Amino acid sequence: MASRLEEIKADIKAINERHQRYNFRQEEEQGESFQWHRESPLSAENDVVGMEGYEETLLDWLLSEERRDLMISVWGMGGSGKTTIVAKFYNNREVKKYFQCSAWITLSQDFVVENLFKSMIKEFYKAGKDLVLTDIDKMGYDGLVRTIQEYLQQKRYVIVLDDVWSLNFDLWRQIKAAIPSTRNRSAIMVTSRMEEVASLSFGIPNSIHHILYIERLPENKAWELFCRRAFTNVPNQRCPLLLEPTAKDLVRRCKGLPLTIVVLGYLMSSKEKTELEWKKVCQNPNWELINNPRFEREKYILLLRFHDLPYHLKHCFKYCCVFPEDYLIKRKRLIRLWIAEGFVEKIKDKTLEEVADTYLEELVCRSMLQVVKKNHFGRAKSVRLHDLMRELGLSISKGEKFCVSYNRGEGEEVANARRLAMHKCDEDIPRCFDMSKLRSFFVFATETTMSSQSYELPKKFKFLRVLDLQGVPITILPDEIGELFSLRYLNLRETHIKEIPKALGKLRNLLTLDICDTKVEKLPTSAVNLHSLCNLLMYHYDPRRSKSFDFVSGTKVPFDISKLESLQVLASIEADDDIVRTLGNMTQLRRIGITKVKAGPQVWQLCATIQKLNLLRSLFLMSYIGHELNMNYLKHPPPLLQRLTLVGKLQSVPRWFGSLNDLTFLFLKCSILKENPLLKIHALRNLRRLTLSNAYEGNLLHFHPMWFPMLKILRLWNLSQLNKVIIKKGTMPDIEDLWVGGCCMLKMLPQGIEYLSKLKELTLDDMPVEFVEQLREGGRDRPRITHIPQINHYYRISGKMHHESLS
Template sequence: MEGNGIMVSAATGAMNSLLAKLAALLEEDYQMHKGMKREIAFLKDELSSMNALLERLADTEAALDPQTKEWRSQVREMSYDIEDCIDEYTRQLRHGQPQRPGGNGIMGFFHGYVQKVKDLVGRHEIAEQIQELKARIVEAGHRRKRYKLDSAVNCKSNHVVPIDRRLPALFAELDALVGIDRPRDEIIKLLDDGEQRMKVVSIVGSGGLGKTTLANQVYQKIGEQFDCKAFVSLSQHPDMEMIFQTILYQVNDEVGRIRSGDKEQVISELRAFLKNKRRIFGSEDKCPHQLKDIAVEIVRKCGGLPLAIISMASLLTTKSYVRAEWFKVRDSIGSGIEKNSDVEEMNMILSLSYYDLPHHLRTCLLYLSMFPEDYVVNRDYLVRRWVAEGFIKANGGRTFEEEGECYFNELINRSMIQPVHTLYDGRVYSCKVHDMILDLIISKATEENFVTIVTDRKQMLVSKDKVHRLSFDNYGQEDVTLYSMVTTHVRSLNIFRYSEQMPPLSNFPALRMLDLDGNNNLESSYLEDIGKLFQLRYLRIRASNISLPDQIGELQFLVILDLLNCIGISKLPASIGKLRHLKCLVVHRVELPDGVGNLQDLEYMSLVVVDYSTSVSSLQELGSLTKLRTLGLDWRIGDFHKEKLTYADNFVSSLGKLGRSNLQYLTLISPWSLDFLLDSWSPPPHLLQRLGITGWYLSRIPVWMASLADLTFLDIEVKVRQETLQILGNFPALQFLELYSNAADYGDRWLTVSNGGFRCLQKFKFVHWMNLMFEEGAMPMLETLEFQIIAHEARAESGFGPPDLGICHLSALRNLIVNIYCECARVEDVEALEAAIWIAVSMLPNHPTPTLHRFREAEMAKYDA
């Protein structure tokens, strides 16, 4: 990523990225012709001015006239073209730097001469392209002046209305109004045609015609017919708190005054008062019988999106009670950008939320149009793509990834994307886009030429402009190909379900992003030209049988390499060490590569394997990755390996260096003992936040672990004793704990979580051949609990009937899973234990519904796995 600002956006195209590259060209010491340097300076100055106007246009996007939109679109397209040209020019400059080509002698001279000729021809072609692009910039500048765009934007942005000019209309007396009776009575007739159902009537016209006055007179005339009514006037920038307060006072004159700032209380009062007053039929029991099933379907397709439900309800009030019309409305939801009047109306309503987004969030939301309908998008995966695309701006000392998560959360909070899965700490880690929102953003992305989509439903949605981001879903298609599409300008390519009809990668020379998703039929031969993708920054492959070519080392700008689902790859090519700008390496049980120390920009690496074939030097180099924040490692050096001590010592040394640098998240997996970490490693107390040590249990909790003051997540296999819970219970920030051990302890079979233990813990999973009890005051913030009980020991503990496990003391509990081991227990004892759990849960404030599983010896191995 170049710079700290947003490099690419839907509002300004590639302009920011282009300006950064032009500035770099002028600063770097290239052997550039003076005339070319002047041309580059001219491009930079002119484009800087145009970029400033593009950013101002983005502030008034909803109100732009067609002429301004066309100029903006042409300038954005031009930014992409110029950046492609500058990228190729930069590549040629770098390639032409002094070096020793082809060896010595006649052949070396010959190869050097041929290369020089090629460079001269290439630079001549680039020079001609730049002249053509310069002419386009000059013409765009002339049009800007002819259209007077700057003054038009200034008028839009500086237009301030000091007061709401409709205010006097709210208090106009009837006898002071001339000619009001006839239009007022016409509107009343439209509203009440004898069908006894509510209607919406719009009064439209230019400012000053008396629309507000007329509406107020209609309200005064027929308002007494309604037991719940309100009249409010909304300015262009309304104070929503005052609007809600005004409505509440008008519909319920008995409500007391709510102090300023209590928006939530006002809304709650309104919701309570208006409940069952109206949706579509006045109340649910008045819904016509023939429409109930289809109404339920429509609500389900609205997916809980408040704006969608309200908008759909408003739309349905205009429909008759004929089932065919309602079926038509239902089928229109999720129909994409097909021309449909109901969909267009819905998009206009939802556009209010879209235009309320800041520019950077609009870009990130539009990008989600690349994914198929109902596709569940992982948060980290999405954020990595945003980062690689240049959509994220670093802010307040946060990393790009941390800032991207803030963008993601804001889209969740605004209900523009829907949460699917949530982590232990309440953070959403996957989402999907509601059908209605997807329709909207597909429409907007196509209109802006931001994304081009080819699916089995839309066949070919090829815009009239050049294609920059292409999403191709081959599901259910046999013959649809992209050969008719010009692909030379495509920067982002998503291929869902690979087809043999896809054009080769050599057809995409401008590619920055390549995502081959869910392509089990993808063959390694498709990647043979990947080394030619000079600008590639992001590569993700999901395929079961594929190998990575050695040409991967040619991708000098690659930042993210995601091979998580490539189960056939166990070793990376030797050339991986050439990727000096690589920040994120997402793999699954791939051997720690030789030359890993060359990857000095690496911040994320998981999950790599250290086994007999791993060189000791690679383990030593691991410690030099001082920017590494996340590491996942599978340790496969057995206890009887002759060089185990050498491997262990180098590993501990590297972990120590990483721990003193930036390491925050560490996962260690091993089928062998990791007890060599107990006393030999001591990470700094204020860096590590997440720690996992699994696969083989530790004999005890390491002393150094108690000093991890910022540790929030711990997944550990350890021999559990009462003192183990005491140590873990004192961790000051621990929110998630998964505690597992298959080590049998034949002493005391009961463990107690003491009063005051685990003050911050929210989720606890305990898998052990021992039983748990909870004292009053233990785990005061615990929301999710999963543990097991050995039924016959539970009865023996109490002597008579089931024991009191203390579940009733877990006052914050919302989710409970209890696995009951039934071997050697009588049925009545198991049933009594389950009844006791239900009784304890019923006493909790949140009244969680427990999930109870019974299992026996034969099922235990599966449960352990």
């Protein structure tokens, strides 16, 4: 073994010498990995070709004269565009106005009815996190059925069940029991690649059943879609004449399936525009495999796309397969996992997170990942694998022993796996597997898991790098955790753990520790030894207190936090004099959250400390209850600041607000300002999201022309003295979401709201009755809001929150 190690060292040294000799580093920095994009990976996300007629058909069915409920089945091959078509219909402005509530549920192949109902309820209530029933995860079948029936009663609703693989009579009978027949043209839509599901007689009384078959794209539309993807930088997106015969041959082989055309188009867009290079793809001998009737053509084209990925992106793509089917993968979680696994290469002048972000954008741009949600400035917030992509990734991963997903009774592949993801674990984690070879271990909590009382972790994780137990109701983290010397990523978010063992301090290689929303109130003193730690996430968010002052709490740190010199993310800690004084030494910090900040010397010292954090992008400060948060002591804010949250009374609007040129997110809560804050923040040209919650005691907010040119979201909460809002033409030209809540003195709609032509959603929460009545059909202000597709109204009766649509 010693001799072999010496040989490996010699090989590594030789590789490094060749690396420097041939200047590979310069090529990598300038090459495909970071210069591949020619457009934003999100810019063409909703670009659809050849599907316009389907949307018109769905609208015709919806708006027909018959006053009965609708049952619509949409079916076609995998990758034919079923979900895209239904999504365009679902998001259509006229459709949004027509239905009072909606839910989109993507089903796994072996879904549980109770889980479907819980997802449905959460979809209905998603407009406000605080409105979700707190005991929903504890409800049984009968309670869930009653909740849905009560919510949907007298409402016109649309429910989409996406990607249904099977729906037998007994299963449908259970679903149908929860969904009332309203006889007012409510709609249930099902998408499926199975003809027997689409043709199923659903037996809904007084309903009409329509079936929409999604055909393959005709040749001309297939060619148009391919050219849009393959020739994004060519004038008019036209194929060069020299390449046209080869390109058309490639398109014909896609057989009119949009997904495979898009993927092939992106594949060819990265190739040199020469006939020889394109014929290499066309003449690939593996194309002959598709003549086998059992071979799925679309999967082969996806396989071509996978093999064309750079080496580092192949690992990143396969790693996404550890997540369950249709799982929403958070961007930050994914890139931290990639870093922990060593998939992300260090590039000069870039952090590993920035490099990993580029990897994710490339996978999105190449159609290997789908963007599900974006943040306030258009960046991917969560992504998902298309089911065909996931099948491909799992197949490759199993063959390479890269990763294996375990469901009950499917353990034959587990023994040799290097990465194991347990997707169904309703009892204790099985101990029959040999865990000694694992590098990564995931447990994904199902809804039934959440009712379990406690878990014991398997032992012998000798070489483990990643341990992800998010949402699993374990109560104790064993001391053996300290033996995992190679551990780089530990995720205990939303578990029931109350205490972190002292042995945690032995994890000298740990990069990420996530204990958010656990019951841990204090870190052990041994954590001071985690010198490699980059991300320390330990805030506690209480959705039931979202409108209260202390909706977020931090964690106590009983040691000198500045000794963790590698920290880039620290969210959130409880302030004390020692911590505030030493934070200025942590010059690598990009994000920090501090709670319980006291007025006086502690604030002075904190402001002096923040001035030293030149790399800071995100700052969250919450004062101690009743204490003033005087930020005027801060003379020079961090120059790169993008997100700022201040919770606590402000003496005045800080003078330095106007210098925050990169700020995209501003949240002021309980500021109780006498002066109008808009006068000092309107010039923030990059601001995308602004929230004022109990932040201003004045009675007028006046938005002048040219103010907030990039603003997308505006939220005005609990402004108790506000009685008038004026919006001049030319202000907030891009705003899409306006939320007004708890403004008890505001009796009328903001003047000039009709100028906000891009407004997609208006939400009213706990507003005066006379304010709301003016917005109903026939009300005085109704004509001024007809351009807004979705208008929500939340109100309380006997302490219980209710919702209605005013669209």
